[in-house]
Amino acid sequence: MYKFVTIYRRVDDEAALEAFFSQTHLPLAEQLPGLVSREVSRISHKPGGESRFHLMFELYFHSRISFEAAMATPIGAQLVAALAPWAEAKFITWFFADSFLEDMGEED
Numbered sequence: 276m277y278k279f280v281t282i283y284r285r286v287d288d289e290a291a292l293e294a295f296f297s298q299t300h301l302p303l304a305e306q307l308p309g310l311v312s313r314e315v316s317r318i319s320h321k322p323g324g325e326s327r328f329h330l331m332f333e334l335y336f337h338s339r340i341s342f343e344a345a346m347a348t349p350i351g352a353q354l355v356a357a358l359a360p361w362a363e364a365k366f367i368t369w370f371f372a373d374s375f376l377e378d379m380g381e382e383d
Contacts, residue, residue, distance in 0.1 A: 276374040309341040
């Protein structure tokens with residue numbers, strides 16, 4: 276699997292961040308061709324206290340090739356254009372990663 280991860284930092288205007296995520300980021304991401312699954316994590320805290328992060332959004336694709344094909348579409352371009360100002364303002368961090376799921380098996 277290959278994934279596109281976006282991590283949102285905590286901001287003063289949390290309502291604006293949530294509106295952007297739910298009204299722009301999420302709907303565009305859901306239209307990406309080849310998207311296998313998505314995962315939203317609302318970050319509660321870190322060891323020792325409050326986290327500087329608010330939300331993590333992971334988009335899963337079968338391969339890097341299928342991810343790159345999705346991002347080359349008009350929807351992919353729209354998504355990058357929408358996220359770019361947030362990244363430039365350092366409100367989000369985004370990256371791409373090979374992802375491996377390991378089954379730990381069941382203990383008796």
